[in-house]
Amino acid sequence: MTDKIRNSFKSIASKQGSYSVGLTALVIAIVVVINLIVGQLPSQIQQIDISTNNIYEITDTSRELLDGLDKDVTFTVLADKSSTDERIRNFIDRYSALSSHITVEWIDPVLHPAALSTYEADSDTIVVSCADTGRSTTVAFTDIITYDQMSYYTTGSATESEFDGEGQLSSAVNYVTTDVTKKVYYTSGHGESSLSSSITDLMSKSSLTLTELNLMMASSIPEDCDLLLMDAPVNDLSEDEITMLSDYMEGGGHLFVILGSDVSETPALASFLETYGLTSAGGYIADTQRSYQGNYYYIFPELSVCGDMANELQSKMVLLINANGLVEGTPARDTITLTPFMTTSSSGYAVTEDGQSTQGTYVLGATATENDSRLTVISSESMIDETITSQFTNIENLTLFMNAVTANFDDIENLSIEPKSLQIEYNTMQYTGLIGLAAIIGIPVIFLLYGLRQWMKRRKA
Known part of the structure; x- marks a missing residue:
């Protein structure tokens, strides 16, 4: 056997x-x-982001910022790592891995309660600091994952609305590694539109501070004004105010004008723009070739942008509604250079109240430079209207607007990265x-x- x-x-x-x-x-x-x-x-490396909202995607803007980082930055996360939202944990890992100058430290405030006093911060907060500059700032978890508080009144609970990991961290890194800030004055006193929270947040991310300026009560534009923003004035400017703007521009000032709904009500401002070669076409602009679903007054302008003005413009789809048409003319001085960057197609029409229309190509956005001064004009307040930018989430109005704002400065980058919506479920494989x-x-x-x-x-x- x-x-x-x-x-x-x-x-x-x-x-x-x-x-x-x-x-x-x-x-x-x-x-x-x-x-x-x-x-x-x-x-x-372990994870692939296959979500439709790409919450882990990091834009070229942030990658360029981190590639050029030459100072050591520390992310001190005051939270229990094991109980921190996985999306925040993963994003911190992905973001910090893009630069050898970023170090991440986790401190559990329950085990080390003195850390909150040491860093003068609350729990569930990222303290971003740079020893070389001595600067620091904080990013709360609630700034990264934001909630729609209005839903609390309808459903009884606040729902997640946006993920702003990249925008918050890039802004914080930029803040602690540089001391460059610019001051933007926005005018009031002429029925101007109020700047939305989206605009103020985006400007803050790019180290731009906002201050209100009532031109009717000012004798001159402040000397520390790096950019003067006029958002859709309803009432016209006085002769003294026009003189104030002219003096400011002659001194190398930077002016950004967004036209209101009816330019016929602001003839003095229109005359000022004619000095720089921009003449009002009269009426609203329609475009039979580049319009939204056959609505000819909902225009997708043709963009002629390059360099900093083209940063992060993927689709180049910008939507303007009820835009005022401008016609490119001859500037009052040979030293002025006019450059349109946003126009209709050749099938544009200037439609007046009596129904008359003239076909042609109309300017919807342009810059004019003279020596050190720079004028930027956009022909419709819908460019930064929050009701429009929030409704049409795929348009790039705010990206182009912030590019046009930061293009006024050589030492400021557009770090105004918009949050990503959390309305659509994400998945991580x-x-x-x-x-x-x-x-x-x-x-x-x-x-x-x-x-x-x-x-x-x-x-x-």
């Missing part, structure tokens, strides 16, 4: 079976080792999860099927 058992192990079938068992064990061992190795990789699933189910099934096939072949033989 012993010899019979010994001889059975010497048979061909026994040898093939031993080979199959050994091969199976080897493959499983390899999968386990690979799984262990992948498990030690950072999250930005992990390599480790796929490998584990393959090791547990996929590979054994494959070998089982292979073994069954081999068994049936031998049985038939």
